[in-house]
Amino acid sequence: MIFFVLKRLAQSVLVMAIVSAVSFSLFNFVGDPVNNMVGQDATREQRIEIRQQLGLDDPILTQYARFLGNALQGDFGLSYRIKRPVDELILERLPATLELVFVSAIIALVVGITLGIYTGIRRSAWTSRIILSVSLVGVSLPTFIIGIALIYVFAVHLRWLPSSGRSGTMEFGWWKTSLLTIDGWRAIILPAITLSLFQLTLILRLVRAEMLEVMQTDFIKFARARGLSERAINFRHALRNTLVPVITIIGLNIGGLIAFSVITETVFQWPGTGLMFIQAVDFVDVPIMAAYLVFVALLFVLINLVVDILYFVVDPRIRLGN
Amino acid sequence: MSLQENRPTTRWQRVRDNDIVWSFIHSPGAVFAAAITLFAILACVFAPLIAPFDPFDPAQISLWDGKLPPAWIEGGQPQYLLGTDNQGRDMLSTILYGGRLSIMVGAAAVCLGMVLGVTLGVISGYVGGVTDAIIMRIADVQLTIPGILLAILINGIGRAFLPLELRQEFAVYVVILAIGLTDWPQFARVTRGATLVEANKEYVQAARIIGLPGWLIMLRHILPNTLRPVLVIATIGLALAIIAEATLSFLGQGIPPTTPSLGTLIRVGNDYLFSGLWWITLFPAIALVVLVFAVNLLGDWMRDALNPKLR
Numbered sequence: 001m002i003f004f005v006l007k008r009l010a011q012s013v014l015v016m017a018i019v020s021a022v023s024f025s026l027f028n029f030v031g032d033p034v035n036n037m038v039g040q041d042a043t044r045e046q047r048i049e050i051r052q053q054l055g056l057d058d059p060i061l062t063q064y065a066r067f068l069g070n071a072l073q074g075d076f077g078l079s080y081r082i083k084r085p086v087d088e089l090i091l092e093r094l095p096a097t098l099e100l101v102f103v104s105a106i107i108a109l110v111v112g113i114t115l116g117i118y119t120g121i122r123r124s125a126w127t128s129r130i131i132l133s134v135s136l137v138g139v140s141l142p143t144f145i146i147g148i149a150l151i152y153v154f155a156v157h158l159r160w161l162p163s164s165g166r167s168g169t170m171e172f173g174w175w176k177t178s179l180l181t182i183d184g185w186r187a188i189i190l191p192a193i194t195l196s197l198f199q200l201t202l203i204l205r206l207v208r209a210e211m212l213e214v215m216q217t218d219f220i221k222f223a224r225a226r227g228l229s230e231r232a233i234n235f236r237h238a239l240r241n242t243l244v245p246v247i248t249i250i251g252l253n254i255g256g257l258i259a260f261s262v263i264t265e266t267v268f269q270w271p272g273t274g275l276m277f278i279q280a281v282d283f284v285d286v287p288i289m290a291a292y293l294v295f296v297a298l299l300f301v302l303i304n305l306v307v308d309i310l311y312f313v314v315d316p317r318i319r320l321g322n
Numbered sequence: 323m324s325l326q327e328n329r330p331t332t333r334w335q336r337v338r339d340n341d342i343v344w345s346f347i348h349s350p351g352a353v354f355a356a357a358i359t360l361f362a363i364l365a366c367v368f369a370p371l372i373a374p375f376d377p378f379d380p381a382q383i384s385l386w387d388g389k390l391p392p393a394w395i396e397g398g399q400p401q402y403l404l405g406t407d408n409q410g411r412d413m414l415s416t417i418l419y420g421g422r423l424s425i426m427v428g429a430a431a432v433c434l435g436m437v438l439g440v441t442l443g444v445i446s447g448y449v450g451g452v453t454d455a456i457i458m459r460i461a462d463v464q465l466t467i468p469g470i471l472l473a474i475l476i477n478g479i480g481r482a483f484l485p486l487e488l489r490q491e492f493a494v495y496v497v498i499l500a501i502g503l504t505d506w507p508q509f510a511r512v513t514r515g516a517t518l519v520e521a522n523k524e525y526v527q528a529a530r531i532i533g534l535p536g537w538l539i540m541l542r543h544i545l546p547n548t549l550r551p552v553l554v555i556a557t558i559g560l561a562l563a564i565i566a567e568a569t570l571s572f573l574g575q576g577i578p579p580t581t582p583s584l585g586t587l588i589r590v591g592n593d594y595l596f597s598g599l600w601w602i603t604l605f606p607a608i609a610l611v612v613l614v615f616a617v618n619l620l621g622d623w624m625r626d627a628l629n630p631k632l633r
Contacts, residue, residue: 018463137615140561140614142565148607
């Protein structure tokens with residue numbers, strides 16, 4: 001167990017080292033950092049002074065070590081465009097993204113698993129067939145088109161919900177939440193559904209496939225032969241054995257949600273980290289790009305690590321395999 | 323019976339008796355998907371011939387005809403079947419040209435990813451050792467970051483490298499590069515797996531014994547036998563690449579509005595959605611979804627048909 005965790009931990013550190021090297025090289029290869037700090041019309045002396053201040057004349061490894069040291073303390077420098085510390089900007093916008101991802105994850109998991117179980121048990125019912133066909137369409141629908149469609153129907157046509165932005169926020173220290181007011185919920189519901197749909201279809205299909213597979217196994221046949229009720233077989237015996245892969249999906253699910261929040265946040269002008277990233281790319285704001293890259297990679301590595309360890313705990317076969 | 327069996331088969335008969343062809347003809351979904359895909363590709367490739375207008379010819383565009391609804395709605399004009407956009411361009415023609423660009427970018431990006439991934443995959447599987455470890459580790463690291471984020475990032479870096487006046491002109495190539503560089507690990511993984519299996523078979527050992535050089539064995543002996551799974555990934559990859567291009571363009575990071583792709587058209591139309599000009603967004607969106615859906619369906623069938631275990 002300890003060996004397994006250590007091995008995975010070493011891999012994670014390696015991934016982070018590579019990602020941080022990439023994000024460090026962004027500073028040096030994309031644009032001229034001195035130009036970005038002082039503008040085009042600075043004098044030669046000013047430039048040299050800034051070069052020395054930033055330590056750009058040091059050997060590349062020294063610079064990388066310094067970048068790593070700063071990054072470990074959460075310091076990614078000042079944004080070129082807004083001239084404020086990047087870590088501050090990210091922290092400010094993080095609650096919006098995390099709340100959006102959280103609500104979407106709940107929708108995707110609850111609806112996805114429920115429909116997955118239903119279509120897995122009632123395999124040939126016409127309702128199952130309709131759900132499955134719709135889910136295939138769902139996989140082909142790009143996220144931004146779902147968003148536009150929802151905005152058109154519910155915001156432009158019916159005028160039930162707001163089309164963009166985040167409202168009804170309440171502050172708790174540095175965390176601004178919009179989950180405590182009706183206005184906040186009205187604003188979050190469309191983006192959350194948009195973000196969750198793709199993951200929902202994936203979860204639905206996976207749970208269904210797992211259910212079908214488990215239903216074929218001998219222990220289910222034996223449970224039938226013992227004369228157990230359908231209800232007991234479905235939920236006590238079958239469902240439980242489909243839950244191991246579901247752990248993986250929850251991990252992948254959260255990762256995917258964070259990735260696609262970039263698109264959803266742009267469609268709905270949701271003031272989260274994804275929208276900030278897109279704007280940073282637009283203006284080649286390297287510190288924000290670099291920090292976001294490291295931040296997302298860190299989240300993914302952590303999620304993968306937790307999922308792998310959970311796997312190890314839940315499934316005895318993996319423990320024996322090692 | 324024996325007479326018939328000994329008769330030399332024509333090429334057509336062999337095609338007809340092929341198990342994959344048989345499976346194709348007997349699954350209506352696949353035939354349907356292939357028909358739509360083929361129709362879409364043909365319509366887009368021959369766009370200059372069938373489109374009623376040339377959206378890039380300023381002489382054929384008049385702002386007076388801007389924002390006209392589709393022909394069947396009051397106020398629409400018969401020559402503009404699907405209406406016109408904000409600049410007075412015929413929607414049907416713009417969609418055909420836009421789809422053309424979307425398919426071309428998607429196909430080029432998948433080809434780039436495939437060539438890169440298959441090459442690295444075969445080398446990784448055949449050579450093994452440190453080379454294998456390095457290539458696969460890079461693929462692993464890349465797979466930890468979701469594709470669309472990586473594409474946005476590579477695309478942003480690519481654009482930052484170009485001087486301002488060249489950005490529009492080279493935007494298409496930057497997008498192709500960004501998507502291609504994002505999807506190679508899938509190809510590399512599958513090809514490496516297939517190569518590991520093939521490399522231990524007798525024919526490869528025989529080739530090695532008669533002293534063929536490594537690159538020739540990889541190219542002529544192993545590569546052709548790894549192509550079946552690659553084909554499946556390439557088809558599904560095409561759908562994903564078209565979506566990725568549309569997403570990038572929609573986010574304003576991809577193809578500029580001067581030479582619109584489907585994603586750019588949807589982005590432009592989205593600005594007019596609130597003023598009730600729904601057709602500028604809806605028709606390109608339908609075109610995109612139908613195209614992606616058909617390609618996905620084809621990929622789904624292909625995965626089942628090429629995998630003997632599922633039959």
